[in-house]
Amino acid sequence: MHRYPTIILSAATVVAALGLSGCTTAGPPAATPSSVVSAATPAGAPLPDPAALIDVLARLSDPAVPGVQKLALVEGSTExxxxxxxxxxxxxxxxxxxxxxxxxxxxxxxxxDPANVTAEVTITPAGAEPDRAFSFPMEFTPAGAAWRLSRQTANLLLTINAGPPAPPPGALPPPGGAGEPVP
Known part of the structure; x- marks a missing residue:
């Protein structure tokens, strides 16, 4: 299965969303980007520092970090x-x-999943004004003392292990699809 086009399409979608997010009426992110809502699980465990979650996303987006070193940053990922x-x-x-x-x-x-943490994550592309930020709710799962992106969130953002993208509405099926013989 060819995943490369799907991932590029997914990254392009994220980049496009970052670029188009300037159309929103939402203001810039809060003055303290690492603010935390004070809460704890019923067992009394504290919420993680926002910096731990930010680090997961920064490493996932860093092209200098090889993909094999990023596997621990996504729940259930494989080589x-x-x-x-x-x-x-x-x-x-x-x-x-x-x-x-x-x-x-x-x-x-x-x-x-009460062990997981959700966060509203705001991403601003390099050189963009704060009003061009893109916000997305994300879920993170504990990995020992560290955190990683939940598989569900990773699938939404990165299209990992997904099949080929669906054709746009009105597009013709590919040759060989829908019972047609492949020439």
Whole structure:
């Protein structure tokens, strides 16, 4: 299966979303990008420092970090995902979006999995004004003393292990699709 085009498409989508996010009426991120909502799990565990979550995303977007070294940053990733992680960072670099400005706010424990943490993550591409920031809710899962991006969030952002992208509405099926013989 060819994942490279899917990852490039995914990175291009993220870059496009970063570029188009200037159309929103939302103001710039809060003055303290590392603000934390004070909360704890029923067991009393504290929320992580936002810097730990920001570091996960910064390393995932860093083209200098090889994909195999990024595997520990995504829940359930395998060596087959390394190329996709490399391609994602490369696409961000090719689109001059790096370094990304990253802020994590509104940290809370997940309703879906109480061990996980959710955060509203705001990303600003290199050289962009704060009003061009893109915000997205993300979920992180504990990995010992560290944190990693949940597989569900990674699949949404990076399209890891996904099949080929769906054709746009109205597009013709590829040759050989829908019962047609391949020439």
């Amino acid at each position: 087959a995902d390394a190329g996709a992680l490399d391609a994602f960072a490369r696409a961000l670099a090719d689109n001059h979006a790096l370094p990304l400005g990253i802020a994590a706010t509104d940290l809370a424990f997940s309703d879906r």
